[in-house]
Amino acid sequence: MSRDPRDFILWFRPEVIENVSWGGDPHKPVEYGANGPRLTPRKSFEIWTETVRGRATPWTPADNEAAFDLRVALLDVVLRRIEAANRERERAYQQERLLMAELDHRVKNTLANISALISQTSRSADSLTDFATGLNRRIQSMAKAHSLLTKSRWEGVSLMNLIREEMDHFGDSDGGVTLVGGPEVVLSPKAALSLSLALHELVTNAAKYGALSSAGGRVTVRWDLTPEAGLALQWRETGGPAVQPPSRKGFGTTLIQRALSMETGGRSQVRFEPAGVECDISLPASSIVRTSEAAPTPLAESAAPPEEPRPELTRRIFVVEDSSLVIMTIEGMMDDLGWEMVGPATRVPDALALAATADVDAALLDVNLDGDLSWEVARLLKRRDIPFVFTTGYDGSTVLPDDLAGVEIVGKPFTAKDVEQKLRSLIASA
Numbered sequence: 001m002s003r004d005p006r007d008f009i010l011w012f013r014p015e016v017i018e019n020v021s022w023g024g025d026p027h028k029p030v031e032y033g034a035n036g037p038r039l040t041p042r043k044s045f046e047i048w049t050e051t052v053r054g055r056a057t058p059w060t061p062a063d064n065e066a067a068f069d070l071r072v073a074l075l076d077v078v079l080r081r082i083e084a085a086n087r088e089r090e091r092a093y094q095q096e097r098l099l100m101a102e103l104d105h106r107v108k109n110t111l112a113n114i115s116a117l118i119s120q121t122s123r124s125a126d127s128l129t130d131f132a133t134g135l136n137r138r139i140q141s142m143a144k145a146h147s148l149l150t151k152s153r154w155e156g157v158s159l160m161n162l163i164r165e166e167m168d169h170f171g172d173s174d175g176g177v178t179l180v181g182g183p184e185v186v187l188s189p190k191a192a193l194s195l196s197l198a199l200h201e202l203v204t205n206a207a208k209y210g211a212l213s214s215a216g217g218r219v220t221v222r223w224d225l226t227p228e229a230g231l232a233l234q235w236r237e238t239g240g241p242a243v244q245p246p247s248r249k250g251f252g253t254t255l256i257q258r259a260l261s262m263e264t265g266g267r268s269q270v271r272f273e274p275a276g277v278e279c280d281i282s283l284p285a286s287s288i289v290r291t292s293e294a295a296p297t298p299l300a301e302s303a304a305p306p307e308e309p310r311p312e313l314t315r316r317i318f319v320v321e322d323s324s325l326v327i328m329t330i331e332g333m334m335d336d337l338g339w340e341m342v343g344p345a346t347r348v349p350d351a352l353a354l355a356a357t358a359d360v361d362a363a364l365l366d367v368n369l370d371g372d373l374s375w376e377v378a379r380l381l382k383r384r385d386i387p388f389v390f391t392t393g394y395d396g397s398t399v400l401p402d403d404l405a406g407v408e409i410v411g412k413p414f415t416a417k418d419v420e421q422k423l424r425s426l427i428a429s430a
Contacts, residue, residue, distance in 0.1 A: 001075065009074065011067060013056040022048045114139060120251045134204075134251075136415055141166065141200035142193065143413050156289035157192035159185040159231075163221055166199045182224040183291050185231060191287035194263040201252035202235055202279055210277050211240035217276075229285040230266075237276030245272040317423060318363035319344040320351045320377060321391070322370050326412075330364065333416035348372045355380045362426045363388035364410075364419065367399060378404055387426040391419075 001007040025048040030037045117138050125131035144165045160181055187195065203212070203219075211217030217240035223233040237243075246253070253270055256279065260266040266283040317334065319341050321327050327344050334341045342358050345351035348369050355363070355377050363381050365374050365388050374390075381388045382404075392399065393412040400407065408426065410418050 001071070001078065009071065013059075015053065016056055018052045018055070020050045020052055022050060024048055110142075114142075120255075137204060138197065138200060139413060140415060141196050143411065144196065147411055156186040156188055159187055159195075159223060159233075162187070162192055162196055163199060166196065166203050167219075180220060180222050182222065185223065185225070185291050186289040187231075187283070188287050188289050191264045191266075191283055194259050195281070195283070198256045198260055198268065198281065201256050202277070205252060205277065206237055206240070209241070210243065211237035214240050216240075225291060226282065229288065231281075231283040231288060233281040233283075235277070235279035235281070237278070240276055242274055243272050243277060315339040315362070315423070315427060316342055316358075316360045318342045318354060318358050318360040318381075318386070318388075320346075320364065320369065320374055321366045322346040322368075323366070326366075326391075329416060330419065333420060336416070337420065346370070348374060348377065351377045352380060355384075355386075360386060362386065362423050362430070364423070365390050367392035367394060375401055375404065378407070385430075387430045389419075389422045389426060 001009055024046065117135060121135045121138065122131055125134060163181075206212040206217070206219055211219050218238050220236045220238070221233065222236075223231060226232050256270055257268055260268050260281060260283070264283055264287045266281065266287065268279065268281045271278045315337070317339055319327065319330055321330065321344050330344075331341060333339075342360050343351075343354055345354050346369065351365075351369070351374060363386055365378055365381075367374055367390050378388060378390070389408040389410055390400075391410045391412055391414065400409075408422055410422050
């Protein structure tokens, strides 16, 4: 059945048992005497019956033709299966090529956006510190939007979740936040990324100079569907310091006013009213994936959590990470805090050796170390009652094994402040 002589189909006929009658027993011995050979005793030629086994009906030419036709039919089936398998392999190969091309496209687009952010942020920054802080926060905003898109498999992002992500990280302000939404709206990936940057600029400005910089300040965000099935969003700040129009247009304002227009075909307008900044954003119907008539639950006023006082004790933190740039960021954070970094371990065997003996207060574990997952390191730390937190670019709800579900995760890219807050929380609750 195959080109190589290894696959066969064998047909067997059933055994046919027959009884053969002989004129005497053919096995009877012959004796030689004076009269020549003789069979003895008498009655030697009486009927003798023999049962014949191990035989079958012979194959006829018609049988052989039928077997040949069956072989041809089976070969046709096998060839069809092989052809179908080849088509499936080709489809999978083309899908893989498409996915790789899409991944390459998205990575390069992301790098291009980051490069543009570096260039534009450097133009509007007054100092190196402002540049580093502004760039880092904008990259974080993009990362949060990407995380939301990943959870939905890049099908879209809930507008409420997008606003929550930005509002929950507005910094060290003392102001209150009120979100009032209309219908549930899911934005397209491109619109979500663009709107996240615009919202980030609005939140950052409010935290530094506007309503979120004072205890009595408030930001109200409302949105609704337009008659053209688009989206209209209003940003209003009240109760903050008196607003002075900026003497020059910064990158943030330019990003709000131009990014949405260029990326989605929408419009945005920022007004620096004395009572507070106002912004009106409109998105076309093409930016909306789906909507619902049900209104989301409004968020109550919330204030930023007070900053925890730093303990005077020197903390020893076990670091498991294989990225040199990330390690340098963590080292800088440790130096600023006066903490001691144990490690870093860049491979699983080294991490296991340190995890078994190191005297540390907490641990920071990268999930993927050069292709090896750090689950065994985490389990070892868990057995030793050493608190730890994972750092990863994966979606934590899907990547963690069952016995490690619920472990704290700091998503990459992260800031030193994100890591510090997680570690302080771990150490305080240990």
